[in-house]
Amino acid sequence: MPPRLLRAVGWSSAALLGVLGVAVFLLVLTPAKDAALPMRNKYGLVFDAGSTHTSLYTYRWRADKENGTGIVSQVDACTVSEQQRDTPTYLGATAGMRLLREQNSTKAEQVLAEVAKAIGEYPVEFRGARILTGREEGSFGWITVNYLLETLVKFSFAEKWEHPQDTEVLGALDLGGASTQITFQPGVPVEDRNTSVFFRLYGTNYSLYSHSYLCYGQTQALKMLLAALHQVLQPHPSSCSAIPHAMKHVPQKCCACLWLKC
Ligand SMILES: Nc1ncnc2c1ncn2[C@@H]1O[C@H](COP(=O)(O)OP(=O)(O)OP(=O)(O)O)[C@@H](O)[C@H]1O
Numbered sequence: 459m460p461p462r463l464l465r466a467v468g469w470s471s472a473a474l475l476g477v478l479g480v481a482v483f484l485l486v487l488t489p490a491k492d493a494a495l496p497m498r499n500k501y502g503l504v505f506d507a508g509s510t511h512t513s514l515y516t517y518r519w520r521a522d523k524e525n526g527t528g529i530v531s532q533v534d535a536c537t538v539s540e541q542q543r544d545t546p547t548y549l550g551a552t553a554g555m556r557l558l559r560e561q562n563s564t565k566a567e568q569v570l571a572e573v574a575k576a577i578g579e580y581p582v583e584f585r586g587a588r589i590l591t592g593r594e595e596g597s598f599g600w601i602t603v604n605y606l607l608e609t610l611v612k613f614s615f616a617e618k619w620e621h622p623q624d625t626e627v628l629g630a631l632d633l634g635g636a637s638t639q640i641t642f643q644p645g646v647p648v649e650d651r652n653t654s655v656f657f658r659l660y661g662t663n664y665s666l667y668s669h670s671y672l673c674y675g676q677t678q679a680l681k682m683l684l685a686a687l688h689q690v691l692q693p694h695p696s697s698c699s700a701i702p703h704a705m706k707h708v709p710q711k712c713c714a715c716l717w718l719k720c
Pocket residue numbers: 473474476477507508509510511552553554555633634635636637675676677
């Protein structure tokens with residue numbers, strides 16, 4: 459295994475940061491509407507709709523930008539009530555909703571529509587609710603890890619935000635509830651376009667490999683294991699005949715069939 463990938467595996471704690479990655483990406487890369495107020499603080503809200511829980515995060519950033527990418531920080535509270543209507547608000551749903559969409563796309567659309575309707579009633583600038591792709595989720599986790607470790611941008615002694623020299627960018631493993639993502643800089647061109655991601659952050663280009671394994675999050679993996687064990691003990695006569703009786707490997711899209719049909 460290449461050293462970079464090993465380090466990626468070592469950074470499995472990125473799982474806990476994945477949710478922040480969603481927020482960092484949405485706010486960092488979305489241009490502020492009012493660029494005429496360079497020194498003003500702006501705020502943004504992000505709902506992270508995961509498979510196990512939904513969190514709401516508040517972010518603050520200066521309206522001035524660093525090479526087209528902002529510097530953001532997470533805050534516990536925001537008391538600037540007159541800015542509420544200018545506060546961009548997003549909802550990003552992850553693997554739980556990707557899984558529901560595979561099982562029943564109409565239901566998934568209904569859930570998103572209901573959620574969007576509810577958030578839209580609040581006095582914020584609601585910019586939409588959507589399901590992130592696995593590649594996006596993985597990439598945002600990667601940005602989060604490297605942003606927090608200051609491998610993308612660092613505040614220098616000269617009191618300027620600078621691209622750090624001689625600092626290795628790390629890979630990220632994100633273990634969610636319903637999916638797992640791996641994202642790293644392969645150092646060679648990525649042949650499969652479905653796993654290739656390109657970012658320009660703080661004036662530097664990054665070419666990444668990112669892949670999400672749906673159903674290989676903690677909760678779904680446990681469900682697959684329990685369903686397979688159940689099959690071993692009580693084989694179902696018809697619907698689950700294709701399911702192996704040993705947990706050597708379960709094909710990727712099998713988790714839905716495992717616990718829906720069995
Ligand atoms: N601090 C923690 N310590 C231990 N376990 C945790 C911690 N935070 C989350 N988990 C567990 O890790 C699993 C994944 O949590 P996570 O918040 O990443 O999932 P999610 O965002 O809801 O799911 P997904 O991203 O797959 O839609 C859950 O089973 C959760 O209980």
